[in-house]
Amino acid sequence: MQEKFYMVKGDGPTSVRHPSREIAEREAKRLARENPGTPFFVMMAVDGFVKDDVRHIDIRPPEAEIPF
Numbered sequence: 001m002q003e004k005f006y007m008v009k010g011d012g013p014t015s016v017r018h019p020s021r022e023i024a025e026r027e028a029k030r031l032a033r034e035n036p037g038t039p040f041f042v043m044m045a046v047d048g049f050v051k052d053d054v055r056h057i058d059i060r061p062p063e064a065e066i067p068f
Helices: 021-034
Strands: 006-009 041-044
Touching: 006 021, 021 041
Parallel strands: none
Antiparallel strands: 006 041
């Protein structure tokens, strides 16, 4: 299971996952002070999705039937 995380979004890309809302808010405030006029938003992950489409198909014969 994935842990809950928060991210801070400004004008540029974001990749840092903050473990708590408080830490993310602190970072958003820090960034806002350094970038006057630019809004920074604290976002919480609420859902995630993954596509699993690779499946292993075992076609080896049982060990007793291997001819070598």
